[in-house]
Amino acid sequence: MVRTGWGWATLAGMSTIDEVMAANEVYSRTHELRRLTPRPARKLAVLMCMDTRLSIRMMGLVEGDAHIIRNAGGIVTDDALRSLLVSHYLLGTEEFMVINHTDCGLMHTSEQDLRTRIQNRTGTAAVAPAFFYAFQNIEENVRHQLQKLRTHPWVPEKVAVRGFVYDVASGRLREIKEW
Ligand SMILES: [Zn+2]
Numbered sequence: 752m753v754r755t756g757w758g759w760a761t762l763a764g765m766s767t768i769d770e771v772m773a774a775n776e777v778y779s780r781t782h783e784l785r786r787l788t789p790r791p792a793r794k795l796a797v798l799m800c801m802d803t804r805l806s807i808r809m810m811g812l813v814e815g816d817a818h819i820i821r822n823a824g825g826i827v828t829d830d831a832l833r834s835l836l837v838s839h840y841l842l843g844t845e846e847f848m849v850i851n852h853t854d855c856g857l858m859h860t861s862e863q864d865l866r867t868r869i870q871n872r873t874g875t876a877a878v879a880p881a882f883f884y885a886f887q888n889i890e891e892n893v894r895h896q897l898q899k900l901r902t903h904p905w906v907p908e909k910v911a912v913r914g915f916v917y918d919v920a921s922g923r924l925r926e927i928k929e930w
Pocket residue numbers: 800801802823824825852854855856857
Protein backbone atom coordinates (compact mmCIF):
# COMPACT_ATOMS: atom_id res chain seq x y z
CA MET A 752 0.00 0.00 0.00
CA VAL A 753 1.27 3.47 -0.83
CA ARG A 754 -0.08 6.92 -0.27
CA THR A 755 -1.29 8.63 -3.43
CA GLY A 756 -2.91 11.98 -4.04
CA TRP A 757 -6.33 10.43 -3.77
CA GLY A 758 -5.72 8.12 -0.87
CA TRP A 759 -4.34 4.62 -0.50
CA ALA A 760 -3.90 2.32 -3.48
CA THR A 761 -2.43 -1.12 -3.88
CA LEU A 762 0.78 -1.34 -5.91
CA ALA A 763 -1.00 -3.52 -8.45
CA GLY A 764 -3.61 -0.85 -9.06
CA MET A 765 -1.14 2.00 -9.46
CA SER A 766 -0.95 4.00 -12.64
CA THR A 767 2.47 5.06 -13.88
CA ILE A 768 1.88 8.54 -12.54
CA ASP A 769 1.17 7.09 -9.11
CA GLU A 770 4.43 5.16 -9.35
CA VAL A 771 6.24 8.34 -10.32
CA MET A 772 4.83 10.13 -7.27
CA ALA A 773 6.00 7.29 -5.02
CA ALA A 774 9.48 7.45 -6.60
CA ASN A 775 9.55 11.21 -6.10
CA GLU A 776 8.88 10.75 -2.42
CA VAL A 777 12.02 8.60 -2.25
CA TYR A 778 14.03 11.04 -4.42
CA SER A 779 13.11 14.04 -2.30
CA ARG A 780 14.80 12.51 0.74
CA THR A 781 18.20 13.23 -0.82
CA HIS A 782 17.29 15.74 -3.56
CA GLU A 783 20.67 15.49 -5.29
CA LEU A 784 19.81 18.16 -7.87
CA ARG A 785 19.34 20.80 -5.19
CA ARG A 786 22.69 22.43 -6.01
CA LEU A 787 21.92 23.12 -9.68
CA THR A 788 21.37 26.67 -10.87
CA PRO A 789 18.86 27.62 -13.59
CA ARG A 790 21.67 28.76 -15.90
CA PRO A 791 23.01 25.89 -18.04
CA ALA A 792 26.60 25.30 -16.88
CA ARG A 793 27.88 24.60 -20.40
CA LYS A 794 25.90 27.39 -22.09
CA LEU A 795 24.24 24.95 -24.47
CA ALA A 796 20.64 24.58 -25.62
CA VAL A 797 19.58 21.38 -27.42
CA LEU A 798 16.38 21.08 -29.44
CA MET A 799 15.67 17.43 -30.10
CA CYS A 800 12.94 14.87 -30.71
CA MET A 801 11.00 13.50 -27.77
CA ASP A 802 11.80 9.95 -28.93
CA THR A 803 12.58 7.63 -26.01
CA ARG A 804 15.88 6.58 -27.60
CA LEU A 805 17.42 10.05 -27.35
CA SER A 806 19.01 11.19 -24.11
CA ILE A 807 21.54 13.66 -22.69
CA ARG A 808 23.71 10.59 -22.05
CA MET A 809 24.49 10.25 -25.76
CA MET A 810 26.12 13.70 -25.62
CA GLY A 811 28.08 13.22 -22.42
CA LEU A 812 25.87 15.78 -20.70
CA VAL A 813 24.62 15.68 -17.16
CA GLU A 814 21.74 17.52 -15.52
CA GLY A 815 22.49 21.21 -15.22
CA ASP A 816 24.74 21.34 -18.30
CA ALA A 817 22.21 22.39 -20.91
CA HIS A 818 18.63 23.29 -21.73
CA ILE A 819 16.94 20.35 -23.39
CA ILE A 820 13.93 21.42 -25.44
CA ARG A 821 11.98 18.52 -26.86
CA ASN A 822 9.03 18.04 -29.19
CA ALA A 823 7.91 15.49 -31.77
CA GLY A 824 10.59 15.57 -34.47
CA GLY A 825 12.92 18.18 -32.99
CA ILE A 826 11.20 20.91 -34.98
CA VAL A 827 11.73 24.67 -34.75
CA THR A 828 8.12 25.51 -34.01
CA ASP A 829 7.05 28.89 -32.62
CA ASP A 830 7.17 27.42 -29.16
CA ALA A 831 10.60 25.81 -29.57
CA LEU A 832 11.86 29.15 -30.85
CA ARG A 833 10.34 30.87 -27.83
CA SER A 834 12.20 28.51 -25.52
CA LEU A 835 15.51 28.98 -27.37
CA LEU A 836 15.17 32.77 -27.14
CA VAL A 837 14.48 32.56 -23.40
CA SER A 838 17.43 30.20 -23.11
CA HIS A 839 19.81 32.68 -24.77
CA TYR A 840 18.54 36.04 -23.59
CA LEU A 841 17.53 35.16 -20.05
CA LEU A 842 19.74 32.23 -19.18
CA GLY A 843 22.92 32.82 -21.13
CA THR A 844 23.23 29.92 -23.58
CA GLU A 845 25.56 30.57 -26.52
CA GLU A 846 25.24 27.45 -28.66
CA PHE A 847 22.13 25.82 -30.15
CA MET A 848 22.07 22.18 -31.30
CA VAL A 849 19.16 20.79 -33.34
CA ILE A 850 18.92 17.00 -33.38
CA ASN A 851 16.65 14.88 -35.58
CA HIS A 852 17.06 11.13 -35.69
CA THR A 853 16.75 8.08 -37.91
CA ASP A 854 13.53 6.05 -37.66
CA CYS A 855 11.58 9.09 -36.45
CA GLY A 856 7.81 8.60 -36.19
CA LEU A 857 7.25 11.75 -38.24
CA MET A 858 9.15 10.19 -41.19
CA HIS A 859 6.75 7.24 -41.36
CA THR A 860 3.68 9.36 -41.98
CA SER A 861 2.51 12.42 -43.88
CA GLU A 862 0.68 15.51 -42.79
CA GLN A 863 -2.53 14.30 -44.44
CA ASP A 864 -2.24 10.68 -43.22
CA LEU A 865 -1.79 11.75 -39.64
CA ARG A 866 -4.68 14.20 -39.77
CA THR A 867 -6.96 11.62 -41.39
CA ARG A 868 -5.96 8.92 -38.93
CA ILE A 869 -6.75 11.09 -35.91
CA GLN A 870 -9.97 12.37 -37.43
CA ASN A 871 -11.10 8.80 -38.10
CA ARG A 872 -10.33 7.80 -34.51
CA THR A 873 -12.08 10.80 -32.98
CA GLY A 874 -14.79 11.39 -35.55
CA THR A 875 -14.04 15.09 -35.60
CA ALA A 876 -11.82 17.66 -37.27
CA ALA A 877 -9.73 20.21 -35.36
CA VAL A 878 -8.11 23.52 -36.31
CA ALA A 879 -5.08 23.09 -34.05
CA PRO A 880 -2.42 21.87 -34.37
CA ALA A 881 -2.14 23.48 -37.80
CA PHE A 882 0.86 21.26 -38.64
CA PHE A 883 2.39 18.03 -37.44
CA TYR A 884 5.62 18.73 -39.36
CA ALA A 885 5.83 15.30 -40.94
CA PHE A 886 8.87 14.97 -43.21
CA GLN A 887 10.47 12.56 -45.70
CA ASN A 888 14.09 13.61 -46.06
CA ILE A 889 15.84 13.86 -42.72
CA GLU A 890 18.85 15.91 -43.88
CA GLU A 891 16.58 18.34 -45.66
CA ASN A 892 14.46 18.56 -42.52
CA VAL A 893 17.46 19.40 -40.33
CA ARG A 894 18.59 22.06 -42.84
CA HIS A 895 15.11 23.53 -42.82
CA GLN A 896 15.21 23.85 -39.00
CA LEU A 897 18.65 25.49 -39.15
CA GLN A 898 17.39 27.90 -41.76
CA LYS A 899 14.45 28.91 -39.56
CA LEU A 900 16.86 29.73 -36.74
CA ARG A 901 19.58 31.35 -38.85
CA THR A 902 17.19 33.71 -40.60
CA HIS A 903 15.39 34.76 -37.44
CA PRO A 904 16.23 38.38 -36.54
CA TRP A 905 16.34 37.59 -32.81
CA VAL A 906 18.88 34.78 -33.10
CA PRO A 907 22.22 36.64 -32.96
CA GLU A 908 25.03 35.65 -35.32
CA LYS A 909 27.33 35.01 -32.38
CA VAL A 910 25.10 32.12 -31.30
CA ALA A 911 26.41 28.91 -32.86
CA VAL A 912 23.52 27.05 -34.55
CA ARG A 913 24.37 23.53 -35.67
CA GLY A 914 22.26 20.60 -36.84
CA PHE A 915 22.65 16.85 -36.45
CA VAL A 916 21.12 13.49 -37.26
CA TYR A 917 21.31 10.92 -34.48
CA ASP A 918 21.48 7.34 -35.70
CA VAL A 919 19.43 5.27 -33.25
CA ALA A 920 21.13 2.07 -34.47
CA SER A 921 24.77 3.16 -34.10
CA GLY A 922 24.35 5.79 -31.37
CA ARG A 923 26.32 8.29 -33.47
CA LEU A 924 25.58 11.96 -34.09
CA ARG A 925 26.33 13.17 -37.60
CA GLU A 926 26.55 16.88 -38.36
CA ILE A 927 24.47 18.26 -41.21
CA LYS A 928 26.04 21.25 -42.87
CA GLU A 929 23.69 24.05 -43.66
CA TRP A 930 24.00 24.07 -47.45
ZN1 LIG B 1 11.47 11.36 -33.51
